Amino acid sequence: MKEKRYWKNSEPYHLVEVSLEGNSIVFKDWFDSGKDPNRYDWSFEEFIDGKGKTDIEYHLGSLDYQEILDEVKKKFRERK
Numbered sequence: 057m058k059e060k061r062y063w064k065n066s067e068p069y070h071l072v073e074v075s076l077e078g079n080s081i082v083f084k085d086w087f088d089s090g091k092d093p094n095r096y097d098w099s100f101e102e103f104i105d106g107k108g109k110t111d112i113e114y115h116l117g118s119l120d121y122q123e124i125l126d127e128v129k130k131k132f133r134e135r136k
Contacts, residue, residue, distance in 0.1 A: 063075075063116060081099075081103050083096040100131060101132075103124075
């Protein structure tokens with residue numbers, strides 16, 4: 057199975073991206089494409105404990121959240 061490290065929504069005027077970078081999850085939220093995004097960085101531990109869940113489920117849905125969580129748990133186990 058191919059490793060997935062990037063997710064985004066498909067709304068034309070409100071872009072949300074989630075990516076795995078190093079040992080953290082980066083959540084970017086653009087309301088205006090001409091401005092810098094709101095950006096949140098969560099460690100794997102924080103994410104596994106539920107940080108960012110509501111934001112990701114709201115913008116990308118629970119299926120994408122679960123996919124991201126599974127990938128994070130896999131990476132977290134590999135790190136140990």
